Amino acid sequence: MHKLFIWLAIAVMLACPVRAQDTSPQSGSVTSAPAPTGLGAILADNAQKIARPSRMTIGPVIDEIAASGPGASRFLQAWADKRVGLRESDDAVFIIKRVGQDYALSDPVTGEDAGTAPRSEIKEVKPNSGVRALIGAALVKFLLSDPDPSKRREALQAIERDGEASHLAPLRASIPDETDPKIKAEKQRLERLLTIRFGKESAERIAAIESFGSDTGLDLRGTLNPLVATRRSAFAGAPEGNVADELKPGRDISDAEAYALLVEAKMAPARISASEVQRALAAHVVNGQVGGLPLSEMSDPKAREQAYAALAKAGEVPQRLTDAEAQKLVEAHSYADIYAEPDPDVTAAAEAGLTRVSRQVSLMQGADLGLDALSLASIYFLAAIGLAITFGVMRVINMAHGEFITMGAYTGYVVQLFVPDKTLSVLVALPLAFAITFGAGVAMERLVIRYLYKRPLETLLASFGISIALQQLFKNIFGTQARPLTSPPWLEGALQFNDIVSISYIRIAIFVLALVFLALYLWVMRRTRLGLEVRAVTQNPSMAASMGINPDRINMLAFGFGSGIAGIAGVAIGLFAKVTSEMGQDYIVQSFMTVVVGGVGSIFGTLAGATLIGGLQKSIEWLNPSNTLAAQTYMILFIIIFIQFRPRGIIALKGRAAGD
Template sequence: MIRLLSFLLAMICLPAALHAQDIQSLLQDHQKVVMKSSRKTVGPVLDALVASGQPQVATFLQNWQSKNVYARKDDGLFFYGEKTGKTLSLFDISDQSTVAQDVDAKSLKQIKPNGGVRKEIGKALVAFQLSDPDIARRTDALNAISGSMNATQLAPLLDSIDGETDPTLKRRKERLANYLTARFGDTPAARIAAIDAMTRDLSVDGRAVLSQILETRLEVSKVKPVTVNLARQLELGTDLTRAQAYETLVELADLPALITENDIRLALENNVVGGRVGGAPTATLGSLQARAVAYDALAAAGTVPPRVTDTDIDTALATWGFYQVYIDADAQVTEAALKAQSTVTTRVQINQAADLGLDAISLASIYFLAAVGLAITFGVMGVINMAHGEFIMMGAYTGYVVQQFITNYTLSLVVALPLAFAVTFAAGVLMERTVIRWLYNRPLETLLATFGISIALQQLAKNIFGTQARPLTSPGWLDGAWVINDVVQISFIRIAIFVLALMFLGLLLFILKKTRLGLEVRAVTQNPRMAASMGINPDKIKMMTFGLGSGIAGIAGVAIGLFAKVTSEMGSDYIVQSFMTVVVGGVGNVWGTLAGAAMIGTFQKGVEWLNPSNTLAAQTYMILFIILFIQFRPKGIIALKGRAAGD
């Protein structure tokens, strides 16, 4: 009876025991490779583990990759190990149960895969990580697939799509599955369908996949090949130089290599006998021609290989043809990839133009904000205010100070905008009352005075805030960008500045067109004497106008500080562009300032696109363009009307 119970108990435990031994048995079959593997030899072991379908495989691969696997020297069995001082605790690789504790480390061999093996293990883990409950691991698996695509990844990736719960990861899995199908699909029809779907994909990864499908190799042949997927025949003089063509024949057709001057010299040195070589005394070999004759004599005797003559090269080039052959053998697939690549290239170019346009609009809105205050003061008062950039800097620092007291960035921004206007408005009024009012109609003195104030304000900012850049943090809802597609995107901060520029455009137009202050400003702008005779106080209007322009510069400083560094010199980066914007647009005209900002922003972005590695060139070309523009239209895009236009 006892024997019967023991037999039944053994039969019940047998499946579990067999299951527990499966992965161990598999590893024993590849014991030598597991214990000492390389990137070239580990592949069959990984394939066998993945193909086994055992649930313990993923855990084993992770421990193997982390160097936590040990082999017992006595019997070669593998265990997971955990160090406890100088001894180890061993765990079964099937169920991770404790096998032994306080095991002498000398009785075990730690399996230490090198970097290449760990990378291959990581690729094998991808199949398991694609359905891992941890979203971070699933993301890592997709990153691994993106970095190194191969045909074995397609099946597990397709299997994991339906069960994916995260919408973003699901879309990414579908996109990667389409890439893998395009490259490694089972049938040409499946590959062509995947390639056709990629015509709507503007991503760099998608374009890279098309390029990989269209990858070619160079082949040479005496007749035009008909059994390969031919891309095109290369033409001498157009695609290959004479020298490149013969070098290719040497490499691919085993034609004799060209003998260089150094080869001739070494050959002669190695064959000197009794002070002579090639039938000539060594003393007579001072010239290249003499050495060549001696070398040819050696070649005629069979001592050295003969030189390749120009006639030999011409004959070889006339005999052999040069062809680019697609590595992918299916002509239908490469034809579909060519069409898709052409379509994608056209769409990318259109979207790049749209993206460039958005960048130009964004830059123009920044220039407009920076220059519109200067347009008002310069247009009404004729004052060349070189300290206008420092009012921008003051506004940015005002925003920074507000954020030191109000940690809520949205609320701090709401407070900083009007406060920056108030601070710079007051500073502008103070500057106008104390300095500018005494220098009207004296442009040179005004320029020098405001330049001195500019330097003084910069030094004051350094004394207060230091020379280190200060952060002006944008609210969280301004983080990131509006991504239209993989080519066109614009940051939310730039959008906010564009909206702010539109708001100020509307506000200024309302003030200038619908309020008494605006009426008086326009009157003083067009004819100060006539305005004074009508009861308007030009001094008061000039003071208010200067304060208004300075206040707008302060608000521009807050906006600019959200994406640029806040330093004492930040105003210097915008003063030149502000003056150019005002002059090009038309002095004293809001619409002209808008037009000038649009023209300068578009031109600068265009030059940067043509020469992206040199922003200084963009600035230089922009200045030259403006100089030429002023020669043909000195009063700007939109000139003043009235008597002031002739002053």
């Protein structure tokens, strides 16, 4: 019940915004109101004023009521809600409620039931909006010093949403008595915001603006932005008002825009547009002639002007300014953007404040972008690490790598069909995807790739054949629509640092996965027998073979390992992207770029490549946020140019070992 009351109070405050501005002095005097003499007495004394309140005279009465103590807020609330009535017989004031044909009365001081009265005996009190605003301002004081902290906070939030000048004084008054330090801080912040908007002296407003420094709060930006809003207008002489920017036709605005401003300011007649001219001419064709000129000449704009002038002279159409005349008018006036806020010092301070804020926001966005880029980089890294093995270590181009990613994602989807628990299903899907794509990779190596080691370009084509066959196969089995691969519930949501910086848990998980794979790769390559043999075969196959290493087996395992990692990457990617038969294609070119830009044959090169490409793509998207397509275009162009300067990638093997 009490809650409802507060909301109603707020609703009243909201109902009467701007007009309350000039009443702030009166509400400001709340604190110095005369000593209370009890609500009942005040009501009795001022019954007529209350019944027919006028904005000019009611102020002191409201102040008196507000200061009267118990029951004051209840009465003010009822008054504002038009729930107050005057008994015609004795001018007694009641809080009233419609009950059928009658009113239920209650005592304004105690709130006790005071019986009922027929409608004819009660005169409803209907304060106008100006009076309601005064009442609302008086109510704010009660709300802001309500004993219940949650009430106080609600009141603050309401003011924050839609503050007005009249709130400032009660808010200020309530700060010294505030006991809760948190609410006190909120009150102080809100006080400063309201000061910026409604402060009387420009000095205090500027001080309030500067007190925020580079605070990035949305409330501050919401407060400052209206201050620097401008209106574009035309002036006969020099621009008047708080000028933000003088505009020169032809340089800052086009002549047409300038003329439109003139028309808007009623300094020039609206021009008759070319299409209107055309319509007018078409309506005056007589015997194949228009304004004395043959119809066939009307494809020439000059002839049209001439014909129109002739018609205008004959009075058949309204006169039209010629281009030269319009131009003259445009040049005879000045144009400027004018701040809505009249005080130039305040607008300057607001502009400076916004600049500080936007610099800070850019920094934050930079941090957020960094996180985005990091997660994109880890996705590319995951997608490319398998490729780095098959392409980097074995110099084999596997165009079907993307399809192995898809295969991993579909494995996850199928597992979820059988294992409903999402956490468990992902844990099952990861090794299973590795196993399946490992098997597919080994099969592909045994059946196709091993016959083509000496012909890298043909490997590219053969694996492309496998790629299109697999893609169609997926389409035939799983259909063309996207299949869901749902992440476990604990991976939903995002880690929120502040308004601007956040990262979703699933991306953190992918980042961790990428780190795990980096570690796994380094461990396998540097600490195991397999890694040693792989490196030996990579560097010198014939020498390795003569030392008892079976290059066939090594190639097979390396290819299988690379494919298996692609499968796991597929599960990871499938968790946040759509699982379709073509999803691998989205990653294949980027993966190649990652490996090529990073430098073939080095895992840290791949890491650097993924970071560069991920970072680059995000930064370009940031510069041109509306257009991811353009971002990709520019990124690819950058890579093409990058290759010019570092043909062997960021981390290049040098000397003879690099080979050709």
